[in-house]
Amino acid sequence: MTGQSRPNRLLRNLSAKIASIPMVLTALCVFVGGTIWTVVYSFTDSRLLPRLRFVGLDQYERLWRTPRWLISIENLAIFGTLSLIFSLAIGFLLAALLDQKIRFENTFRTIFLYPFALSFIVTGLVWQWLLNPDFGIQGLVRSWGWESFTFDPLYNQDIVIYGILIAALWQGTGLVMCIMLAGLRGIDEDIWKAARVDGIPMWKTYLFIVIPMMRPVFITALVLIASGIVRVYDLVVAQTGGGPGISSEVPAKYVYNMMFEAQNLGQGFAASTMMLLSVLIVLIPWAYLEFGGRKRHG
Amino acid sequence: MADVTAISPAELAGPSGRRPRRAISRRNVFIYGTLLLVSVYYLLPLYLMIVTSLKGLPEIRMGNVFAPPVEITFEPWVKAWAQACTGLNCDGLSRGFWNSVRITVPSVILSILIASINGYALANWRFRGANVFFTILIFGAFIPYQVMLYPIVIMLRELGLYGGLWGLVIVHTIFGMPILTLLFRNYFTSLPEELFKAARVDGAGFWAIYLKIMLPMSLPIFVVAIIIQVTGIWNDFLFGIVYTRPEYYPMTVQLNNIVNSVQGVKEYNVNMAATLLTGLVPLIVYFVSGKLFVRGIAAGAVKG
Numbered sequence: 296m297t298g299q300s301r302p303n304r305l306l307r308n309l310s311a312k313i314a315s316i317p318m319v320l321t322a323l324c325v326f327v328g329g330t331i332w333t334v335v336y337s338f339t340d341s342r343l344l345p346r347l348r349f350v351g352l353d354q355y356e357r358l359w360r361t362p363r364w365l366i367s368i369e370n371l372a373i374f375g376t377l378s379l380i381f382s383l384a385i386g387f388l389l390a391a392l393l394d395q396k397i398r399f400e401n402t403f404r405t406i407f408l409y410p411f412a413l414s415f416i417v418t419g420l421v422w423q424w425l426l427n428p429d430f431g432i433q434g435l436v437r438s439w440g441w442e443s444f445t446f447d448p449l450y451n452q453d454i455v456i457y458g459i460l461i462a463a464l465w466q467g468t469g470l471v472m473c474i475m476l477a478g479l480r481g482i483d484e485d486i487w488k489a490a491r492v493d494g495i496p497m498w499k500t501y502l503f504i505v506i507p508m509m510r511p512v513f514i515t516a517l518v519l520i521a522s523g524i525v526r527v528y529d530l531v532v533a534q535t536g537g538g539p540g541i542s543s544e545v546p547a548k549y550v551y552n553m554m555f556e557a558q559n560l561g562q563g564f565a566a567s568t569m570m571l572l573s574v575l576i577v578l579i580p581w582a583y584l585e586f587g588g589r590k591r592h593g
Numbered sequence: 594m595a596d597v598t599a600i601s602p603a604e605l606a607g608p609s610g611r612r613p614r615r616a617i618s619r620r621n622v623f624i625y626g627t628l629l630l631v632s633v634y635y636l637l638p639l640y641l642m643i644v645t646s647l648k649g650l651p652e653i654r655m656g657n658v659f660a661p662p663v664e665i666t667f668e669p670w671v672k673a674w675a676q677a678c679t680g681l682n683c684d685g686l687s688r689g690f691w692n693s694v695r696i697t698v699p700s701v702i703l704s705i706l707i708a709s710i711n712g713y714a715l716a717n718w719r720f721r722g723a724n725v726f727f728t729i730l731i732f733g734a735f736i737p738y739q740v741m742l743y744p745i746v747i748m749l750r751e752l753g754l755y756g757g758l759w760g761l762v763i764v765h766t767i768f769g770m771p772i773l774t775l776l777f778r779n780y781f782t783s784l785p786e787e788l789f790k791a792a793r794v795d796g797a798g799f800w801a802i803y804l805k806i807m808l809p810m811s812l813p814i815f816v817v818a819i820i821i822q823v824t825g826i827w828n829d830f831l832f833g834i835v836y837t838r839p840e841y842y843p844m845t846v847q848l849n850n851i852v853n854s855v856q857g858v859k860e861y862n863v864n865m866a867a868t869l870l871t872g873l874v875p876l877i878v879y880f881v882s883g884k885l886f887v888r889g890i891a892a893g894a895v896k897g
Contacts, residue, residue, distance in 0.1 A: 310799030311718035315726070318711045318774060321767050322726045326733030329744035336743075345743070389631065392624055405880075406632050408887070409639070412879035414828030416845045417872040420852050421638040424645065424865060430658045438657060465635065473890050522735050529830040533849050550739040555835065560743065567739040578735050 330571065337564035345560055354565035364566065367544045370456050374545070375524040378463055382520055383513065385464065386471025391501060393472070394479045404476075408469035415466065419533025422462035423449060449535055452542035459534055459543060463527070471516050478512030479505070514581065521577045525570055546570050646670060646866035653861050669860070673867035678857070679850040680839070686867050689847030693827055693874075695758055696843055700765035701822040705815065708770055712777025713803050717789050727774070734771035742835055749836065756838040764832050769825065773818055780814040781807060817889040820882050824875040844871050 340350045358364050389407060393400050410418065425431045428447040436444040448458030482505055490500040506513070528547035535543045546566060554563035641659065646669050648662045675685040682688070714720075715727055745764060746755060754760035784807075792802045833843040842850070848871045852864045879886050 308718055308720045311714040311720055311723075314710045314714045314718075314799070315720075315723060317707045317766075318730060318770065319726050321770050322729040322733060324748070325741060325745065325767055326729055326736060329741040330736060332744045333740045345747075389628075392628055395624055397624060397628075403628050403632065404887075405883075406635050408890075409876065409879055410635060411890070412824055412875040412886070413872045414830065414845050414875070416828075416830050416849050417868050420848070420864065420868045421642055423852075424861065425638055425641055430653065430861070435657070435659050465638065469635075470890060473887055518735075525737055526739075529845075532830070533853070536853060547737070547739055550742070551831075551835075554743055563739075563743070567737065567742070570737040571740045574735055574737055578732070582732075 333564050334568050334571070337561065337568045339561055339564075341560040341564070343558045343560070350561075354561045355569075358562060358565045358569070361562075363541050363544055364546070364549055366541055367546045367549050370543060371524070371527075371545055374456050374460055374463070374527065375521070377457075377460055378467070378524060379517070379520055381460075381464055382468050382471045383516060385468045386516065387475045387506075389468070389472040390475035390479055393476055404473070407472055410466045411469045413466065415527075415529035416533045418462050418466045419530045419535075422458070422465070423534050426458055426461075450539060452539050455535060455539065455543040459527075459531060462534060463530060466530075467520070467523070471520065474512060474516050474519075475509075478509045481512075482508060514584070518577065518581050522574060525574055642865050642869050642872075645862055646673075646869055648862055650860060650862055669862035669866040670870070672860075673851075673863045673870055677851045677863055677867060679847055679854065686844060686847060686851065686870055689842060689844035690870070692758070692837075692841050692847075693844040696761055696765070696833075696841075697823060697826045699759075700762045700769070700826050701819060703762060704766040704769040704773060704822055705818050707766060708773030708818070709777045709808075709811075709815070710803065711770070711774045712779075713781050713807055714799075715774065715778045716781035717802070718799060727778070730771045730774060738768070738831060742831075746835070755836065756841070758837070758841050761832060761836045761841070761843075764836055765822075765826050765829070768832070769822055772821065776814065776818060776821075777811075780811055784810065813885070816882075817885055820878060820886055820889045823878055827874050 336345050336347075337354055338349050338351060339346060340348050340353065393403060397403075426433075426447065426449045428434065428450060433444060433446045436446070448454045448461070486504060486508075487500070490504060495504075526547055527545055528551065531537060531543055531545050531548055537544045537548055547570070550563050550567045550570065553559045553566060644660070644662055645653065645658060647665050647667070649664065649666050649668070652663060673685060674687050674690075676683055677685045715723055745767075749755040749760040749763070752760075754763065788806060788810075789802065792806055797805065827843075828845060829843065830845045830849070833846045837843070837846075848867055851867055882889075
């Protein structure tokens with residue numbers, strides 16, 4: 296567009312350059328500089344204060360020997376996989392149901408989306424209360440006469456991560472539904488008509504025609520959910536505090552505790568670098584697919 | 594039913610003519626039944642929060658928490674607002690509320706101001722290399738915050754802003770920049786270019802065009818940006834706890850400290866009143882803004 300035809304002397308377009316200083320500073324100093332800084336210092340033995348005494352991969356070796364980190368990673372894997380599958384599935388199903396030209400569509404959409412406006416802290420605390428064994432859902436079902444009913448994920452080490460998953464899905468599926476609904480609305484009405492003329496059942500039309508057509512929408516939702524999953528922190532802090540024991544720890548919490556509570560900066564840097572690595576594994580293929588084929592300017 | 598269906602062979606076999614549309618078909622029962630059931634899952638927490646916060650503690654202990662309150666009391670709300678304790682301070686959530694207000698207002702103004710000018714420069718005054726920085730900025734949105742937490746602590750400490758409100762305002766401005774810049778860039782790019790060119794011919798410069806033409810034309814996108822930022826910043830927890838001292842803790846951090854404190858009797862009704870109070874601001878924004886909130890989400894779909 297305008298960019299290429301403009302002359303590129305330094306003083307030309309000066310106001311725009313001055314106006315872009317905050318962006319340039321943020322991009323270079325914080326995003327690039329900060330990331331490199333953390334990665335470099337993850338190879339040092341920094342404890343209370345950062346210092347440049349390199350110890351090679353020591354921090355990483357220690358990290359992968361720490362039970363708490365291993366549990367964090369395991370939790371993240373379970374939580375991540377399930378929340379990816381469920382939020383895509385539920386989000387799509389709800390969007391498909393809302394797309395049936397139903398009445399009260401706006402009301403339903405408002406109901407499904409409102410938790411997204413709430414913070415993870417509020418979400419976590421509400422679900423902590425709802426999953427309280429004495430007063431919450433378990434108590435309610437027991438008061439109906441089913442005395443042996445057990446549903447106390449937050450007090451059971453083996454299933455605590457599923458308790459967090461329920462809360463996370465409550466908060467986040469509305470967003471996925473919204474994106475999916477926008478995608479469904481973007482599908483040409485003629486495709487539906489053609490499928491109906493050919494006598495293809497509705498579920499087959501969705502599965503073999505509509506979903507493949509919505510690939511970009513699914514990828515957007517996928518990247519969105521995935522980058523959110525890695526960051527999950529506040530929800531765990533509010534809902535379980537990492538407990539019972541250390542059974543619901545997550546990597547982001549490990550980083551925070553190491554950096555700001557345990558005064559073990561090196562471990563925090565190494566752990567956050569591992570988080571960065573996991574994001575890059577998702578991000579690079581996506582960026583390649585999304586922007587790789589496109590011609591670049593400037 | 595649409596005319597097209599009448600052509601299909603299966604339809605021809607049966608009685609011809611328009612199929613009567615019944616309100617209670619099996620399909621409708623399935624659709625509305627599922628939607629209602631799912632609605633219960635989404636509404637239950639909100640309902641429980643409201644009824645719990647309106648009950649007295651004895652009523653909660655007696656059992657059925659889900660029943661509507663027998664005797665409505667607003668005492669838990671008063672207590673949550675003015676008396677709830679965090680550590681040694683017992684002046685309630687009001688402190689956190691006002692801290693959050695003092696953080697959110699300047700953060701929203703500053704971040705939108707900077708991002709809109711940035712987006713405008715990227716859309717209409719692109720200079721060599723601008724896109725490189727923009728790409729870095731967008732990629733930066735996906736980097737886990739944890740990677741940048743400590744370097745920013747050092748930067749703020751050097752600037753003498755670590756621990757205070759303004760440090761946090763800067764942090765929110767930085768991390769709001771990718772999504773907002775993208776939002777404004779896309780919006781300004783979509784405006785007709787003739788407008789910009791005509792203003793140029795008339796001799797208007799960078800700032801004059803921004804103030805006199807772009808700004809008045811883009812009120813809706815500013816509203817969307819305000820919605821994104823108000824809810825996002827109000828709901829933040831991580832930055833609040835890392836970059837501020839306890840006396841400046843935002844509402845979310847204080848709420849978590851009140852509810853999850855180990856000492857004392859658990860006052861469930863006060864806790865739920867406090868939780869609801871903290872969620873009230875974004876909920877009001879959500880219900881008032883309606884369609885614009887959805888639009889903000891669609892725009893924010895690229896956000897990390």
